Amino acid sequence: MNHETLLAALLAADMLEIDDLHAWEFDLDETLVDALEAGQPGQPEAQLLRVECMDGRNRREWRFSQAAVQAARFDAESGCWKLTGADGEHALRCLDAFGGSDADDEEEQEQE
DSSP states (O other): OOOSSHHHHHHHOSEEEETTEEEEEEEEOHHHHHHHHTTOOOOTTSEEEEEEEEETTEEEEEEEEHHHHHHOEEETTTTEEEEEETTEEEEEEEEOOOOOOOHHHHHHHHHO
């Protein structure tokens, strides 16, 4: 699924990978997202995205401003969004979760 902006990709994502680490949690500032979706300028320096993951035993956290998210560019070769945070450039991959089908359970219930 291709998205024109990182924000659009984040809104559609269920999971993230940052710098080859699977993020167990990520948050978008909903008030800021609502403003941006309404066509308002938002607050470029405000934190828009927070990402957390475990790297071995260490909890890691990244925070990105609205300006950083809006300036992110998609690298087709790696399939990652490149965005710059306070500590340098990062590679962010937006992933969709998938689940198993309940089709077998539904068929069993219909037969009963």
